[in-house]
Amino acid sequence: xxxxxxxxxxxxxxxxLSGLSIAAIGxxxxxxxxxxxxxxxxxxxxxxxxxxxxxVAYLEEGTPEAIVSxxxxxIGGFPEIEEVRFVSKVEALYDAxxxxxxxxxxxxDLEVNPLPASFELRLREGSRTPEDVExxxxxxxxxxxxxEVRYGRxxxxxxxxxxxxxxxxxLALGSAFALGSILLIGTAVRMAVLARSREISIMQTVGATDxxxxxxxxxxxxxxxxxxxxxxxGLTWLAWWTVNRSLLELQWLxxxxxxxxxxxxxxxxxxxxxxxxxxxxSRIEAL
Amino acid sequence: xxxxxxxxKRYARSxxxxxxxxxxxxxxxxxxxxxxxGAGKTSILKLIHMQGLxxxxxxxxxxxxxxxxxxxxxxxxxxxxxYVFQDFQLLxxxxxxxxxxxxxxxxxxxxxxxxxxxxxLLGQVGLAPRARxxxxxxxxxxxxxxxxxxxxxxxxxxxxxxxxxxNLDERATTGVFELFRRINAAGTTVVMATHDAxxxxxxxxxxxxxxxxxxxxxxxxxxxxxxGRST
Numbered sequence: 001x002x003x004x005x006x007x008x009x010x011x012x013x014x015x016x017l018s019g020l021s022i023a024a025i026g027x028x029x030x031x032x033x034x035x036x037x038x039x040x041x042x043x044x045x046x047x048x049x050x051x052x053x054x055x056v057a058y059l060e061e062g063t064p065e066a067i068v069s070x071x072x073x074x075i076g077g078f079p080e081i082e083e084v085r086f087v088s089k090v091e092a093l094y095d096a097x098x099x100x101x102x103x104x105x106x107x108x109d110l111e112v113n114p115l116p117a118s119f120e121l122r123l124r125e126g127s128r129t130p131e132d133v134e135x136x137x138x139x140x141x142x143x144x145x146x147x148e149v150r151y152g153r154x155x156x157x158x159x160x161x162x163x164x165x166x167x168x169x170x171l172a173l174g175s176a177f178a179l180g181s182i183l184l185i186g187t188a189v190r191m192a193v194l195a196r197s198r199e200i201s202i203m204q205t206v207g208a209t210d211x212x213x214x215x216x217x218x219x220x221x222x223x224x225x226x227x228x229x230x231x232x233x234g235l236t237w238l239a240w241w242t243v244n245r246s247l248l249e250l251q252w253l254x255x256x257x258x259x260x261x262x263x264x265x266x267x268x269x270x271x272x273x274x275x276x277x278x279x280x281x282s283r284i285e286a287l
Numbered sequence: 288x289x290x291x292x293x294x295x296k297r298y299a300r301s302x303x304x305x306x307x308x309x310x311x312x313x314x315x316x317x318x319x320x321x322x323x324x325g326a327g328k329t330s331i332l333k334l335i336h337m338q339g340l341x342x343x344x345x346x347x348x349x350x351x352x353x354x355x356x357x358x359x360x361x362x363x364x365x366x367x368x369x370y371v372f373q374d375f376q377l378l379x380x381x382x383x384x385x386x387x388x389x390x391x392x393x394x395x396x397x398x399x400x401x402x403x404x405x406x407x408l409l410g411q412v413g414l415a416p417r418a419r420x421x422x423x424x425x426x427x428x429x430x431x432x433x434x435x436x437x438x439x440x441x442x443x444x445x446x447x448x449x450x451x452x453x454n455l456d457e458r459a460t461t462g463v464f465e466l467f468r469r470i471n472a473a474g475t476t477v478v479m480a481t482h483d484a485x486x487x488x489x490x491x492x493x494x495x496x497x498x499x500x501x502x503x504x505x506x507x508x509x510x511x512x513x514x515g516r517s518t
Contacts, residue, residue: 002392013380202376205336207365207441208393210358 006216007223014195018224021191025228026235029265032177033236036257039169041250051128055121055136055151063117063145071143075119080127080136085120089113116147130157190276193217197280210281217277218270225269229262288314288445288476289335294344296330296501303342304330306501312478314444317471319487320480322498328480331498332447335478336368337361349444366394369438373450375430377422383433384409384418390440408436412466428459435466446470448479452486460486 011018057075059068068086076084087095092115097107119140123132137149193200203213236253244250253261289312296305305327312318320328333339334346337356346353351364377386387405396404409415412432422430431451438446448467452460464486471477481487487495497505 198376199378202378202389202437203393204338205365205370205376206390206393206437207362207367209362212393212395 003215003219007219010196010216010220011223017191017195018220021224022227022231025225025265025269026231028177028180029229029232029261030235030239032174033232033253033261034239035173035177036253036261037236037240037250039174040253040257044251047125051122051125055123055133055140055149057119057121057140057143057146058116058148058150059118060145060147061116067145068117071145072119075121075140078136078139080123080132081121082124083122085122087118087120089115089117092117190280193273193276193280197283200277200281204281213281214274214277217273221269221271221273221276222266223269224273225266226262228269229265232265233258233261288312288316288349289478290345290347291331291334292345292347294334294341294346296327296334296339297342303501305334305341307344308498308501308503309344310496310503310506312476315471315474315476317468317477317493318479319490319493319495320478320498321482321484321487321495322504323482326498327501328482328498329449330501332370332449332478332480335445335447336370337364366441367444369441369443369446371431371434371438371446371448371451373453375422375427375434375454377430377433377437379422382419382421383414383425383429383436386422386433387436387440390437394441396440404440408439409433411439412436413462426459427455428462431455431459431463432466435463435470439470443475445476445478448477450480450482452481452483464490 072084072086075081090113093107093110093113096115097104100107121136121140123136133151137151140146140149200213240250240252291308291310294305294308295303297303308327308331320331322328334341334353335348337346337348337351337353340346340353340356348364349367351360356364378389381389384405387408388401391401391404392398406415406418409418412435414429414432414436417425417429420429422433425433431454435446435451446467451467452463455463460483467477467479487493495505495507496503
């Protein structure tokens with residue numbers, strides 16, 4: 001309680017410095033927030049694209065219906081498969097003429113339907129890696145009546161490369177900004193501690209323990225961190241809201257990320273304050 | 288109570304601030320530390336307060352030795368050794384009473400007892416009527432009394448004072464000095480650094496340790512001239 005009282009009193013005593021510290025944390029974490037928002041939306045978009053990963057097995061002309069039926073339920077039983085859709089020759093032609101309207105005349109003039117029947121497979125989430133796709137394709141090729149398997153391997157590989165790049169960039173930029181924030185907060189808190197070096201010196205003179213001296217500054221760091229985190233959250237929300245209204249539809253951050261962001265802000269505040277006050281205590285003692 | 292055994296103190300690579308200093312202050316004694324600026328008076332006070340340790344030799348204060356003291360014991364020692372500064376070092380944003388209360392809070396006094404203790408301490412230094420005044424509203428002598436009340440808050444057995452009358456006029460000096468005499472008369476050991484030759488001359492019964500270039504050049508007790516200075 002005393003630490004909280006002292007911390008808020010300390011913040012009130014130097015409102016400009018406290019405000020600057022909060023702004024520094026807020027702006028640093030706002031940058032992280034923007035990045036998190038971008039990363040989250042790239043991730044969401046990738047998941048969406050990925051969920052559409054399909055493997056198509058074209059069947060030989062004249063494959064008996066009974067075999068098709070047995071094979072369909074067998075393929076549906078593969079652990080990687082979420083859904084198997086049988087597309088008959090007629091349906092294939094119908095789909096083609098509907099999707100390629102400019103060739104509708106060509107399709108209607110055909111005497112023989114040249115399009116093969118096929119199985120269209122959707123893979124389960126978690127089974128969409130290039131290796132999974134390749135394994136499923138290989139098993140399909142094992143069926144005698146399967147003429148060709150297509151799955152756009154290059155495309156699958158590109159989706160994964162993009163995700164890896166996004167993940168790597170998130171880690172690298174996130175770490176760089178986090179480090180920048182720590183340095184900024186550290187400096188801001190040291191300035192706050194410095195502004196109260198007389199107080200610390202008096203505390204040491206009358207015989208206060210180190211932990212007693214540190215505690216209010218740590219609480220102040222915690223409060224500054226949380227306030228900065230809330231400021232960053234507000235700014236990030238404002239940016240999200242503005243983009244959402246005028247440019248493109250973005251998803252808001254998951255609750256867990258928001259909670260982690262505030263915890264991170266608080267931890268940064270305490271960590272930076274801890275460093276600052278420790279250095280300052282030693283410096284004052286050495287005078 | 289306080290013992291210096293062949294103490295040398297060097298800061299960085301400069302000449303030693305104290306060079307092979309030895310003396311002993313008994314319990315309940317009043318000692319003037321005197322000498323020109325830079326002679327080592329403040330260094331002695333800081334070593335007694337364990338603000339830094341000697342480079343060589345040993346400082347003993349009560350049961351604490353500079354050779355054995357652990358960091359976590361230093362606050363304990365400092366509660367037994369009060370410190371009064373020349374420049375007061377009061378918190379400007381707090382009243383006289385709050386400045387004293389601050390010290391009590393820092394040393395873990397329960398909140399319920401703080402108010403009564405503050406009143407008693409301010410009464411002891413003759414400043415009860417000015418309890419609600421801020422430092423800027425107090426005269427130099429009054430500010431120094433607040434500092435003394437703060438230093439007494441932990442009921443120290445030793446009181447160190449670094450030029451406590453250096454910023455005061457003659458009348459305030461007399462008042463503050465009398466306060467130190469009363470505190471000493473109540474049993475507290477007092478070590479006062481001063482270069483006020485007049486103050487020393489007017490108090491011949493008080494032991495004088497004179498320093499020059501970091502060495503004790505005169506001790507009125509070992510010189511056999513009695514507690515005070517013969518000249």
